[in-house]
Amino acid sequence: MQIISSKERQVYPIIFPTSYGLIGTINFFVINDGESLSLIDAGIDHEDCWEYFNLALAEQGYAVTDIDRIILTHHHEDHVGLLKRILALKDIPIYAHPLTILRLQMDADFFMMRYQFFHELYREMDCLHDAQPRLEKLSRTLNELDERKLIANYIPIQAGDFVSGLEVIETPGHSPDSISLYDKERKWLFCGDLVLKESSTNAIIDPNLNGVRLKSVTEQRQSLTKCEELDALLVFPGHRTIIENHKQLINQKLESMNRKSKRMLALLANEPQTASSLAKQYYKSKYKTEFSLVMSEIIGYLDYLEDHQFVIKEKIDDVWIYSVPKQIQDKDGL
Numbered sequence: 001m002q003i004i005s006s007k008e009r010q011v012y013p014i015i016f017p018t019s020y021g022l023i024g025t026i027n028f029f030v031i032n033d034g035e036s037l038s039l040i041d042a043g044i045d046h047e048d049c050w051e052y053f054n055l056a057l058a059e060q061g062y063a064v065t066d067i068d069r070i071i072l073t074h075h076h077e078d079h080v081g082l083l084k085r086i087l088a089l090k091d092i093p094i095y096a097h098p099l100t101i102l103r104l105q106m107d108a109d110f111f112m113m114r115y116q117f118f119h120e121l122y123r124e125m126d127c128l129h130d131a132q133p134r135l136e137k138l139s140r141t142l143n144e145l146d147e148r149k150l151i152a153n154y155i156p157i158q159a160g161d162f163v164s165g166l167e168v169i170e171t172p173g174h175s176p177d178s179i180s181l182y183d184k185e186r187k188w189l190f191c192g193d194l195v196l197k198e199s200s201t202n203a204i205i206d207p208n209l210n211g212v213r214l215k216s217v218t219e220q221r222q223s224l225t226k227c228e229e230l231d232a233l234l235v236f237p238g239h240r241t242i243i244e245n246h247k248q249l250i251n252q253k254l255e256s257m258n259r260k261s262k263r264m265l266a267l268l269a270n271e272p273q274t275a276s277s278l279a280k281q282y283y284k285s286k287y288k289t290e291f292s293l294v295m296s297e298i299i300g301y302l303d304y305l306e307d308h309q310f311v312i313k314e315k316i317d318d319v320w321i322y323s324v325p326k327q328i329q330d331k332d333g334l
């Protein structure tokens with residue numbers, strides 16, 4: 001294991017190689033501040049990940065029971081997977097965004113609201129039929145709340161809080177609860193899935209606590225800019241390799257987002273259409289195989305384009321039709 005040291009503090013990166021999906025590795029990090037051990041994120045719930053984690057700790061002369069606290073960057077299953085196994089050995093506090101806590105507690109009201117949110121969303125995006133598998137999955141979750149809930153000593157954190165010398169920075173977009181952790185003195189940033197090398201991060205559509213759709217692409221861009229402005233020598237991401245040139249990488253990501261939004265705009269300029277019809281045109285067969293991610297992307301970009309007045313939408317027969325206003329078409333020569 002490559003250990004990173006600076007000013008009496010060490011990071012032990014746990015870089016778990018995986019063949020699940022296209023994520024390359026699942027990364028989580030142990031930080032030794034000289035007095036205590038903090039774990040940032042907690043891998044995926046697989047036996048081989050658990051073994052890998054235990055071996056990596058043993059290499060440094062530690063065991064799982066030496067960890068004093070866990071800090072989570074967001075609620076996704078490849079970041080919280082080993083929590084149950086860790087807490088079974090030792091009851092330690094979990095520091096997390098309030099929305100992460102609701103997800104882990106499997107809060108019934110929240111999950112019911114979320115089901116209704118997606119049902120309504122897919123209806124007005126004209127893809128209720130194609131959304132059936134996704135909606136069935138969400139509905140199954142509603143029946144499994146009790147068995148899946150994780151009871152723990154949760155400590156909610158928000159922007160400006162410090163945990164073990166790490167400043168909490170809210171960086172939503174990939175998920176509404178995404179946070180980054182910044183060690184200003186050492187110029188280290190633990191960014192969760194905000195920015196990844198060699199793969200793009202999806203901005204995933206989700207409601208806020210009140211059931212209002214969050215502008216995921218707009219938020220993702222703001223979070224990337226916020227991160228780009230930080231002075232960081234090393235950025236520790238949730239997947240793939242550790243990042244040394246984050247400013248350059250983030251600028252590339254922002255530019256590729258610009259290109260994507262222009263391609264979507266060009267398709268819309270050809271003909272006004274629904275979000276699902278645009279998704280089929282843009283993503284082709286992926287529309288079926290990765291339905292929920294694809295619809296997330298399309299809706300996120302449409303919200304972004306609409307906020308910048310590049311597209312307008314009109315409700316016809318209870319379905320949103322998106323189009324490019326005449327003056328934009330003329331101006332951009334689309």
Ligand SMILES: [Zn+2]
Pocket residue numbers: 074076174193
């Ligand atoms: Zn994630």
